[in-house]
Amino acid sequence: MTAVPQAPATSSVPPDGSAPAAPGSVSGVGEILALFRDGTALTRSEVMTSTGLSRTTVNQRLDQLLQARLIAPAGEDSPTRGRPATRFGFNAARGxxxxxxxxxxxxxxxxxxxxxxxxxxxxxxxxxxxxxxxxxxxxxxxxxxxxxxxxxxxxxxxxxxxxxxxxxxxxxxxxxxxxxxxxxxxxxxxxxxxxxxxxPVLVDKDVNAMAFGEYRRNFPTTGHLLMLKLGTGIGAGVVVGGQIYRGADGAAGDIGHSQMTQPDDEDQPLCRCGNVGCVEAYVGGWALMRDLQAAGRDVASVDAAIELALAGDPVAVQITRRAGRVLGAAVAGAVSLFNPRVVVIGGQLARVEGQLFAGIREMVYRRSLPLATTRLQIVRSSLDNTAxxxxxxxxxxxxxxxxxxxxxxxxxxx
Ligand SMILES: [Zn+2]
Known part of the structure; x- marks a missing residue:
């Protein structure tokens, strides 16, 4: 007798990254739908294997899902012998x-x-x-x-x-x-x-949405990701165990206003928040503009500051390099605290990758423990504005x- 084809191991992992359901623990129709939502197309036998449920129960649940148009036939298995088995997939076109x-x-x-x-x-x-x-x-x-x-x-x-x-x-x-x-x-x-x-209507902080998009699209098997949005302001989104980590009040990830005292700085820069020495006061797009203007450069926008750095203007390069090191020290702290597998960097300032990322990497690898950095990736967002x-x-x-x-x-x- 031919062995029942085994569903891929990931098929029993809910897309939110929570722990896989043990065979026999899945009974509801919602849990069965979760098996299909990561894009896996499954036969009835594979659903039985994944869930440990009886053929009768599986048939009943799949019929409910088919009737509600939540799943739809998605081709057939062509076994070497026996009848072909229909595969079912999540119906992403239902709405x-x-x-x-x-x-x-x-x-x-x-x-x-x-x-x-x-x-x-x-x-x-x-x-x-x-x-x-x-x-x-x-x-x-x-x-x-x-x-x-x-x-x-x-x-x-x-x-x-x-x-x-x-x-x-x-x-x-x-x-x-x-x-x-x-x-x-x-x-x-x-x-x-x-x-x-x-x-339902969901409202979220921009960088949380970006973090979740990067995690699910580009790093679905990691579950632990830190997203940085570098624009006019600086924000971070944290994915822990496959979930957005919001903290007790939704304020988690406010890395831009963590204090970043530089011992060799006599004058701590003033931040938009009223404090001095925040990460954002060194790294935010507005801070780069401020420093370039103070150095006599004619920049009227964050994009203009970026163009100047990309063109190799020595002052702009020096300022963005320093920004990279300040940001790197803050990211090193976050890496030590959360131990992410990936740090994804997005936002308009990510365009000055060459100058900014060197400083970030230098500080993170110098300051965080090898256990946290050996397999750590620091990458630029590939989804960019669609994250x-x-x-x-x-x-x-x-x-x-x-x-x-x-x-x-x-x-x-x-
Ligand atoms: Zn601040």
Whole structure:
């Protein structure tokens, strides 16, 4: 008798990176759906092997998932003998997700399938300080256009995600005391979208969404990742055990305002937050501009400062190298604390990779223990501007398809 084909080992690992379910512990339909969500196409026999459930139970659960269009046939096995067995896969085309990644000066909106694959996207320059009514109104217009472009209606939207450049109370879905987002404190973002859409709305900090996107797309087997967003400000997103680590209040990752005293600095630079000597006061795009202007260079934007460094201007190179070492000392601290497998660097300043990364690597490898650095990778973000939208879409999908949430879709098929 031919052995039952073994499902790949990863198929029993939920995509959130939590511990794999032991055979026999999976009973609910949501747990079975989780087997398919990492892209694995499975036969009935493979589901039985993965879960330890009886053929009758597996057939019943798969029928429920098929009826709800959460899974769909995905080809056939061609065994050397016997009847071909149908494979089933997650039906990522059952509906769509809408996501918007807001920055201080620009936004990116996208419509994605249920696997977080971007189907269509749009961008616009914004000024986040114009306030939530105006900015979310614009997001709403982009969403309407993107849905129309892709032949969808609000009824097809399964979930919405929005990321913002400020601190977020994740459970309440509101921005809290944001330093650069005038008028957004406590604004009811979910309530705004509830006027047009009947689906969950998730609000997160921009760098958390980026961290999750990088983890799931590029480093899905690591589970421990540190993401740095280097732009006008400096932020970090931490993925621990396959989950975004938010801390007790959602404020985790605020590496930009950790104190970075340099013994040879007589004058500690003043930070935007009112303190002195913060990482951001050395490394943030605004700080690079300040230092270049003080050295007599004519730079009117962070991009202009980047261009100057890329062109090899000696002062710009010196300033970005120092920024790399200051940042490296802070990252070394984070590496010692969290022991990530990967540090991913994104944001507009990542363009000066050549000068910035050398300093980061130098400090991290000098200051952190070999156990933490031997297998540590320090890489530039390859997803770049799409890390945020992809990460948001995947976070929203995880929330909708969490085993205890799937029941809603089974009893109420779209
Ligand atoms: Zn500060």
């Amino acid at each position: 769509v997700l809408l996501v918007a990644d807001l920055g201080a000066t620009g936004m990116r909106a996208a419509v994605c399938d249920l696997n977080g694959v971007i189907a269509s996207e749009s961008q616009q320059r914004i000024d986040i300080t114009e306030g939530p009514d105006r900015i979310i109104g614009l997001v709403g217009e982009h969403f309407t256009r993107l849905l129309a472009e892709t032949g969808n209606t609000p009824h097809d939207v399964h979930g919405i995600g929005m990321s913002v450049p400020g601190p977020v109370d994740f459970n309440r879905g509101v921005v809290v005391n944001p330093p650069i987002m005038t008028g957004w404190d406590g604004y009811d973002i979910r309530g705004w979208f509830a006027r047009s859409y009947d689906c 945020g939208p992809i990460g948001l879409a995947l976070s929203v999908a995880d929330a909708i398809f969490a085993p205890d949430a799937v029941g809603r879709l089974i009893t109420d098929p779209a």
